[in-house]
Amino acid sequence: MVEIVKSRDALAQALALIEAGDVVAIPTETVYGLAADATNGRAVARIFEAKGRPRFNPLIAHVSSSAMAEEIGELDPLSRRLVEAFWPGPLTLVLPLKEKASIHPLVTAGLDTVAVRMPRGFGAELIAALGRPLAAPSANSSGRISATTAEAVEADLGPRIPLIVDGGQTPVGLESTIVKVEGDSLRLLRPGGIAAEEIEKVAGRPLSRGGTSGVVAPGMLASHYAPNAAVRLDAQEVGRGEALLAFGPDEVAGAGGAVAARNLSSAGDLREAASNLFTMLQELDASGAATIAVAPVPETGLGEAINDRLRRAAAPRDSMANGQ
Template identity: 75%
Template sequence: MINRQCPHLPERSGRITGPACSRLVAHLAEILAVGEALEHALALLEGGDVVAIPTETVYGLAGDATNGVAVARIFEAKGRPRFNPLIAHVADRAMADRIAVFDPLSAKLAEAFWPGPLTLVLPHRADSGIHPLATAGLDTIALRMPRGFGGELIARLGRPLAAPSANSSGRISGTTAGAVAADLGDRIKLVVDGGATPVGLESTIVKVEHGELRLLRPGGIGAEEIEAVAGAKLLRGASGIEAPGMLASHYAPGAAMRLNVDKIAGGEALLAFGGKRAAGWEQAIALRNLSEAGDLREAASNLFAFMQALDRVGAATIAVEPIPFEGLGEAINDRLARAAAPRDKIG
């Protein structure tokens, strides 16, 4: 949320007005458009700093994955638990092969879906150069190849970028530069503005183990698409934290969340889906419809931005209408369930 006394600052910064506000604004992150930001972003990354960048999924908080200081700054800026591993983003398959060992099925999936919103968890090469803090002590590493600005930035840097979502740990992921700046703007130096992210959900994470394909986190590629390429069913369930985004509570707004509602209580905000409304919807103090047409891809792209918008209206609870589980609906429901989980489970 935006600070009411000093609108350039996040809500958490407290009561700051007048000259004090003006002095602090100078220390907020600079926002530069994609076409203007590459050289500045490279200089910050080379110096061991972090940069918020657009990807096709959500905005990422990027740092050199081989630099322990940079990785530590990611954890510090997000307030992220150290046991939660980071995805390493690569420019091409050659860079990926220097970091991890690909089995035939993982290689097939990379060929089909990279660059794009698929993350593969693979055995980690001991001589990869990735800082141990990025892997949280695991012998595996999560790898993704992003499109657009992120891919160009990594290629110019010549080293992989660790880049979790650019938001405070456990909170709603940023899908616009403005949302990132409102959350992290007083903790980082640069936000690269690439507009609203097209997918709007984090990447799908899968892992091949003992010849079987396991879904660790649903995301921007539907399970059915992956199964069609793999020629095998995706297994669900995992033991412990094997990849990012697996904490019980995550993606949470300040308001409580009530899911799969068929009736709205007075004073609630409503996150709707499709053309049919829950009973009592007229009582909602605010309403956003993820997709009036019932399009799950549109719903995914709107999810985090609409959650943030409803959180700003001041309702104690955001009620959410049912969303189908097929296709991207599985990832949408996963994010909603984590957003609604008890907050004492946020790491």
């Protein structure tokens, strides 16, 4: 039976489990993560087993300082500028892997790069106490909706893990933005909790999109973040037997007949919508509706990340297994 402990009381217990090679679900500012010692191959394998995650899908190495990041990845001047502006926070950088880095190859999926992030809060405290990076993908079954509360983690992974650290609902509600520095250019691999426009402003150059083949960073599988129900995007009306995920003040036609309804932000606030996305998808999925109709969400700012998650949730489920 999984134990749930408030974050203020959990550090020693979580650290003991991590040092023993086990996994622990922890809160971050983005979503809950399933954490293990990133230098311990058997511990990292427990993450894949608990999540049912494909092993060609790399993990993020979470650090507590830029010095720890530099022990495992090569930081060039542009990367350093982004680190200074956005760490700690929801930005992951894909860096060239240092030749003698202690990160286990399961974390990098055998690639010559490593995805690195510095979280806030309990995760940072745990990493600092451990003195080594943590691998910590989202604390959910692979391909399913990411967890933003301890209760959501328990409902999904409870029988498979020993401890959930309860830090309340995560404030950002979306996974980190993933960026790769390629010489003097930047490539957006996954939109997330920091809008692309904010990164471009600091970097002084545009972010490229697309142009990658294969899975080179977390969250790139075509089908991901999926509820059990089918997801229908850009819905202008609600069909019979459907649940509704709305956005903004305008009512969607047929909303009164929805099996269940939630509004990401009745005020049209994209930050509020991002925070609510996964929780509301889980609530609508629990309604028993076969399909969740999703109203249009603007592509600007954090809307890019929200729509990215929604498109992956709506993708054919067989693409989750083959990595397309």
